[in-house]
Amino acid sequence: MEEVSLETVGRASLCKASPSCVVAVVPVGSELCMKSPESITIIETGSKGCGIVATKHIRKGETIFRFSGELVPRRKLKNPNTALQLDEDLFLESYGTIDENLNHSCNPNCHVDFRQLTLVALKDIQRGEELTFDYNTSEYDLMDQGCFFTCLCGSQDCIGDVRGFKYLPADHKKKTEPFLLPFLKRKWRKVL
Numbered sequence: 001m002e003e004v005s006l007e008t009v010g011r012a013s014l015c016k017a018s019p020s021c022v023v024a025v026v027p028v029g030s031e032l033c034m035k036s037p038e039s040i041t042i043i044e045t046g047s048k049g050c051g052i053v054a055t056k057h058i059r060k061g062e063t064i065f066r067f068s069g070e071l072v073p074r075r076k077l078k079n080p081n082t083a084l085q086l087d088e089d090l091f092l093e094s095y096g097t098i099d100e101n102l103n104h105s106c107n108p109n110c111h112v113d114f115r116q117l118t119l120v121a122l123k124d125i126q127r128g129e130e131l132t133f134d135y136n137t138s139e140y141d142l143m144d145q146g147c148f149f150t151c152l153c154g155s156q157d158c159i160g161d162v163r164g165f166k167y168l169p170a171d172h173k174k175k176t177e178p179f180l181l182p183f184l185k186r187k188w189r190k191v192l
């Protein structure tokens, strides 16, 4: 699998939907580019702040949206809470697009396809269900960025504090492997 880096993303065609968006390998105007797809909407969850819910049935394996934003190194992050880690020192910082409302769950119904930079359904998702992914599959160290939090996902296997991949027990790291950011996969394999 080709890994995402400044170089590979830089070769992708630029998105003209927003001056700050540098990630869009799909043609501008396609349903995955920038616009909020009609299958989702933003809601106020209460305890977790805003979140994204399905407005209609989403099938397992369906691509829901493409992440967008600006590629920046850690030192240039304006708000680490709205950034998706893509490599050791490369983050996709979102500015006002729907992806910044995506919450974490320890038992998620979506995962990130790091090659396409898209959110993909892991299972069938019913209308009204909140969309989530496991932040520990992309973020190495949320403690370092000061954005760790206590998880309110409510799932039976909730890990409690979400602090990043670095802090997961070995058996949990193994479980996340199929959905991991390539950088995290490499890092983990090195220590095995």
Ligand SMILES: C[S@@+](CC[C@H](N)C(=O)[O-])C[C@H]1O[C@@H](n2cnc3c(N)ncnc32)[C@H](O)[C@@H]1O
Binding pocket: 047, 048, 049, 050, 051, 081, 082, 083, 099, 100, 101, 102, 103, 104, 105, 147, 148, 149, 150, 151, 152, 153
């Ligand atoms: C990318 S934002 C997601 C949108 C956020 N809920 C909001 O209203 O802006 C990430 C932040 O949402 C909150 N969050 C996400 N998932 C959560 C969860 N499972 N439990 C508690 N807070 C969560 C945390 O504060 C986290 O730093």
Ligand SMILES: [Zn+2]
Binding pocket: 105, 106, 107, 151, 152, 153, 154, 155, 157, 158, 159, 160
């Ligand atoms: Zn949880």
